[in-house]
Amino acid sequence: MIKKIFLLGNPNVGKSVVFSRLTGVQVISSNYPGTTVEISKGYLKTEEGKIEVIDLPGAYSLEPTSRAEEVAVTFLKDGPMDEMAVINIVDATSLERNLFLTLQLIEQGYPVIICLNMCDDTTHRGIHIDTQNLEKILGVPVISTCAVTGAGIKLLIKRIEEAKPAQGNQLTHEARWQEIGRIVEAVQQLTHRHHTLREILEDASVRPLSGLMIAAAVIFTSFKIVRFVGEALINRIFDPVFLNLYQPLLERLSQALGHQGFTHHLLIGELINGKIDFKQSLGLLTTAPYIEFAMVLPYIISFYLILSLLEDIGYLPRLAILLDNLLHRLGLHGFAIIPVLLGFGCNVPGILATRVLESKRERFIACTLISIGVPCVPLQAMVFGLLGKFSGFYVGGVYLVLFSILISLGLILNRILKGYSPEFLLEIPPYRFPPLTVLGKKLFFRIKGFLIEAVPIVLLGVLIINILMFFRLFDFITAIFAPVIQDLFGLPKEAVVALVIGFLRKDVAVGMLMPLGLSAKQLFIAATLLAISFPCIATFAVLLKELGLKDLIKSTLIMIVISIIVGTILNFGILH
Amino acid sequence: MKRLTLIRMKQKQKAKVVEILGGSALQNKLMSLGIHPGREIVKLSHMALRGPITIKVARTVIALGHGMAGKIIVETND
Numbered sequence: 156m157i158k159k160i161f162l163l164g165n166p167n168v169g170k171s172v173v174f175s176r177l178t179g180v181q182v183i184s185s186n187y188p189g190t191t192v193e194i195s196k197g198y199l200k201t202e203e204g205k206i207e208v209i210d211l212p213g214a215y216s217l218e219p220t221s222r223a224e225e226v227a228v229t230f231l232k233d234g235p236m237d238e239m240a241v242i243n244i245v246d247a248t249s250l251e252r253n254l255f256l257t258l259q260l261i262e263q264g265y266p267v268i269i270c271l272n273m274c275d276d277t278t279h280r281g282i283h284i285d286t287q288n289l290e291k292i293l294g295v296p297v298i299s300t301c302a303v304t305g306a307g308i309k310l311l312i313k314r315i316e317e318a319k320p321a322q323g324n325q326l327t328h329e330a331r332w333q334e335i336g337r338i339v340e341a342v343q344q345l346t347h348r349h350h351t352l353r354e355i356l357e358d359a360s361v362r363p364l365s366g367l368m369i370a371a372a373v374i375f376t377s378f379k380i381v382r383f384v385g386e387a388l389i390n391r392i393f394d395p396v397f398l399n400l401y402q403p404l405l406e407r408l409s410q411a412l413g414h415q416g417f418t419h420h421l422l423i424g425e426l427i428n429g430k431i432d433f434k435q436s437l438g439l440l441t442t443a444p445y446i447e448f449a450m451v452l453p454y455i456i457s458f459y460l461i462l463s464l465l466e467d468i469g470y471l472p473r474l475a476i477l478l479d480n481l482l483h484r485l486g487l488h489g490f491a492i493i494p495v496l497l498g499f500g501c502n503v504p505g506i507l508a509t510r511v512l513e514s515k516r517e518r519f520i521a522c523t524l525i526s527i528g529v530p531c532v533p534l535q536a537m538v539f540g541l542l543g544k545f546s547g548f549y550v551g552g553v554y555l556v557l558f559s560i561l562i563s564l565g566l567i568l569n570r571i572l573k574g575y576s577p578e579f580l581l582e583i584p585p586y587r588f589p590p591l592t593v594l595g596k597k598l599f600f601r602i603k604g605f606l607i608e609a610v611p612i613v614l615l616g617v618l619i620i621n622i623l624m625f626f627r628l629f630d631f632i633t634a635i636f637a638p639v640i641q642d643l644f645g646l647p648k649e650a651v652v653a654l655v656i657g658f659l660r661k662d663v664a665v666g667m668l669m670p671l672g673l674s675a676k677q678l679f680i681a682a683t684l685l686a687i688s689f690p691c692i693a694t695f696a697v698l699l700k701e702l703g704l705k706d707l708i709k710s711t712l713i714m715i716v717i718s719i720i721v722g723t724i725l726n727f728g729i730l731h
Numbered sequence: 732m733k734r735l736t737l738i739r740m741k742q743k744q745k746a747k748v749v750e751i752l753g754g755s756a757l758q759n760k761l762m763s764l765g766i767h768p769g770r771e772i773v774k775l776s777h778m779a780l781r782g783p784i785t786i787k788v789a790r791t792v793i794a795l796g797h798g799m800a801g802k803i804i805v806e807t808n809d
Contacts, residue, residue, distance in 0.1 A: 216763035220756065251789040252765045328762050332769075361785045361794070362776045476794045480782045488796065489783065578796030579783050580760065585792075 157240045159207045160199065160315065161231055163260070164244035165253050166213025166223075167584050169272045171195070172302040173244055174210035177312070181600050185466035186584050187493065188213055189511035192223065194230065199312065206315075215252075217259045221513055236266065240318035242311070244270045247277045247284055247299065248585065250343055254335045257293070261323040267295045268318035270311055274299040276587070281346040289342045294321030303593055353586050360473045361583065370477050373470060377461045384457035385536070393449040397433060405431050405440060421621050425670070435670040443617040446537070446666045447609055452602075454536040458500055459601045467589040467597075471496065472581055479579050485565025486520045486572065487512070488579040494521055498529040501605070502694040505529065506701055516574045520565065522702055523710045526690040527717060528561035530661075533609070537665035538682050545675040556683050556725070560717060608693065609660070616656060616663040624652075643719065644684065645726040646677055657685045659692055680725050688718040733807050737784055737800035740774045746805035747771050753802040765789055766803065 160177075162170045166188030175181055178197025184190055195210040211230055212223035219225040231241070243260055245253040260267050271286060290297040296317045300307030326334060359365040405423065409431060412419040423431060424438030433445035465471055471493055479489030491512060498505025502525055509521040530538070530553075542549040569576075623629050629652050637648040644650075649671055657664035664685050668678060689711070690698065699707050740746060748770045751758050761767065765788045775785040781797040 216759070218759060218763070220760040220763065249790045252791050255763060255765065328759075328767065329769075332762075332765070332767060357792075358775065361792075363779050363782075366776075366778075472794070476778060476783050476785065479794075479796070480778060480780050489794075578799050580764070580795045580799060581793070582764065583785065583792040583794055 156203075157206055157238065157315065157318070159209065159234050159239040161234070161239060161241045162208065162210045162244060163227060163231065163241055163256070164213065164272075165215055165246065165249075165256060166582065168213070168244045168246040168253065169302045170210055170213065170244050173242070173270060173272065173300070173308070173311075174208060176302050176305055176308045178208050181596065182210065183597065183600070185463075185471075186469035186587050186589075187466065187472045188582050188584070189223065189490075189493075189508075190466075192507060192510040194226070201312070214256060216256060217263065222510065231265070236264065236320070239266065240315055241265045241267050242270050242315070242318075243267050244272050247271045247273050248280055248282060250282075250284060251335055251339050254338060255331060258323070258326065258331050258334065261293065261295065261321050262325050264320045264323075266318040266320050268311070268315060269293070269295060269297040270302075270307075271297055271299040272302055274307070275301040275304065276585075279351075281348045283344040283346070285342045285344075289338070292338055292341065294323075295319065303589060357586055360470070361476055366473065366477050370474055373465070373474075377465065381454065381457045381461055382539075384460065385454040385539075388453035388456060389449060393453055397445055397449050402431060402433075408440070417625060420625050421618065424621070427670075434666075437617065437621065437667070437670060439614060439617055439621070442666060442669075443613050443663075446662050447606075447613050450540045450666075451533045451536045451609070451662050452605075454532050454539075455500075455602060455605050456598070458532045459598055462496065462500060463594055463597045463601070467587065467594060469584040469586050472583045475579075475581060476583070483576070484569065485524070485562070486569030486576050487517055487565070488576060490579065490581055491517070491521050495525060495529055498525040499531065499535075500601075501531045501533075502526055502529065502690055503697050506694065506697045509701065513577045514574065516572055517576045519702060519706050519710070520568050520572070520576075522698060522706075523568065523713060524561055524565055526694055526698060526710065527564065527687055527714055528557050530557060530686045533660070533662035534665065534682075534686055537662050538686075541665060541668065541678055541682065542675070545678075549675055549679045552679055553683050553686065556721065557686055560687065560721065564713070564717065609662075612660050612692075613663055616659045619659075620652065620656060620663075620667065639719070643726065644680055644722040646681055647671060647673070650677075650681055653681065654684065654688065657691070658689050658695075661685055661691055680722060683725065684718055684722050687721060688714060690714075733809065734804060735807065737774065737786065737795075737803045737805060738777075738797065740805065740807070742774060742776060744807060745771060745773050746807045748803060749806045750804040751802060752804065753799075757799070757802065761799075761803070764793055765791065766793070772805065 162174055164170050171182045171184035171191050177199045180197035182195050191212050197208050198205040199208050211227040214224040214227045217228055219228050243257050286297045286299050296314050298307055298311045298314060300311055360369045409423045422438050422440045424436035424441050427435050431441055433441055436442055475489035475492050478492050482489055482491050494505045494508035497508050505525045506522050509518045512518050512521055538553055633648050633651045636651045640646045640651050641648055653664045653667035656667055668681050748768050751761060773787040775787055777784050783794045783796055784800040785792055785794045
């Protein structure tokens, strides 16, 4: 009787897609190795009952060479062999490399069933695999599937019971590769064809000159699209809904509450010139939903649309090759660009993704750089919303300052931290073009995740601020920090509240700056400080989990020092 | 027959891996990706300034750091 099913395979063969198909649990999958860093569990419902399904991180071998592989192998060794089945997911377009792990699994006596995935991709690559023959040679069931569309999954489920240990002798590595050569020879037929446009693009994007040109074009276009889609959503949909439909309702509520009092203060906030102002009133029903839905959500949608597209096509590992050189100087290697890009959406998944980096040193550098120098979408959206009305110099300035900090801090950390960072070794996936439905699902999943996490905290944040302000409890904190804020950073003492709230969520914090009537320079300094200083509470929690207390304290000290230096320099040095 | 490292290979050149210098950790890691003595590879590209090198092994494209590439000894026909 099978009680547990493990999904195991090389990185980037579609384990997570198969997992979603089997369990109905949505997990993020992309076209680069190492998307899955955490173990996901779900249940497959069969006629006999529920079977636990475990999605393991990708592994090339059962002799672990990275942390992710170690995790996978430990899990596998844990379960009693007669109560489990291993679905070995194999990328049909790269049979040879994948069989190394398959043979190891069979040699060690695991009950294996093979899911020959990406079968749709083999046809136009001129690959034909004789699955029946493969089944006969290996002695375990082989089912061809295309998990993205769902083809073959039913058959896979039906045959899971057939997973069984096969005869296999323990081979040396060399002998195993020889054996694989023989198997591939017997089951795989290649038809020669001319290079397709896709392959020409694949090659061009890893060559030095054409690669850099493509990278520049991709980054520039992505940025333009994110801004264009974001602004269009705000101007065409969210702003009209708030101003034309929602505001009249609120005005009536405000009137019913008598335009003042504690409840009015909590729900509506302050009236500006006798009317509700979504950006300045600061109420639970006014500014809180406006910040999240009309200022941040549009950019969340446009950012994740582009990021998901780049992820699924498989462009990011190519960007990693191009940036390897630069990132080496910062004590990282090219692959670190993926956690950094994820961090631009939200620091939390960015920091989780640093698990693909091998050494502790690299992970410390990457986590520190992300939490200090990489602004998340909510923060960026607010910076656009706040500074956009002044000259582009200010918005550009925030990015310029953050970028300079990233580079100089990386250079310094690489100098002073002991040890060295390991080298780059990465499989580069082929370009793939996922069906739009798959992309849509992923986008929806990420937006839902954002709303579930953000909305309660934003409401809570605004509630706390309003209560504290109503009873004037902030005066105490303000008094303590006022000297630093006023004398060093040139900000009014009320800005202390915003900087403190930044610990809860960055978007609310920038929102707090709106009613203060700051000058462009002050807004610029405050927004930059919010980006650098303490990460929000969710990021803080992940940092603690990933780095441990000691490194978190180190990282935090670096953060405080940089905030004070940068705030002071910006106030006295550059701007007048 | 000529022996050289991956670094010295020219773009689009074919060669056979003959030796991997360095410790068993590196050898195992490369082995599990299919890079081992006896294997035919094609060099695809080489980034400037000691950047990563991309090669094709069977049907897989693999990028590896400059230092690692210097430890892989290959043999070419010309």
